[in-house]
Amino acid sequence: MASTSTRAVTSDRKSSRASSSRVVPIAYDEFAPSSGLPITANGKQVGLLGSTAKGRGLALLRLDRVEDAVASGTALEAGGITIRAVKPDWANFDWPGEAKVAT
Numbered sequence: 218m219a220s221t222s223t224r225a226v227t228s229d230r231k232s233s234r235a236s237s238s239r240v241v242p243i244a245y246d247e248f249a250p251s252s253g254l255p256i257t258a259n260g261k262q263v264g265l266l267g268s269t270a271k272g273r274g275l276a277l278l279r280l281d282r283v284e285d286a287v288a289s290g291t292a293l294e295a296g297g298i299t300i301r302a303v304k305p306d307w308a309n310f311d312w313p314g315e316a317k318v319a320t
Contacts (some may be wrong), residue, residue: 239310240267242303243276243293250274250295258286258293266295278302284313 249269256264256276263286264278276295283293283302292299304312311317 237280237310238264238277239280240275240277241308242305243269243274243300244272244303245269245274245295245298245300246272247298250298250300254295256293256295256300258282259289259291263293266300274300276300276302280311280313287314 243266249271250266252266252268254266255262256266256278261282263282264276267275267277269275285291286293293302294300302313304315
């Protein structure tokens, strides 16, 4: 059995990268993908597409998985259409691809 301190360190490591799903704006350049489609990166689901219209939309994204996609240069796709997560001006949380804010 792991010691209490080992479990605490493991727990801290997991929570530092815990899944953080957020509804965020997205953009696309092609035809509008259908609402409700899974959003994938390299075949792995990273979120779910919400509403879309005229090159913009909303999506529920797991930012930890989007971070992995950004780090590897992998595009996000919904129904074969490339989409981009767009950081909203009001966001006060860590954003994939940006330097982490010291707390």
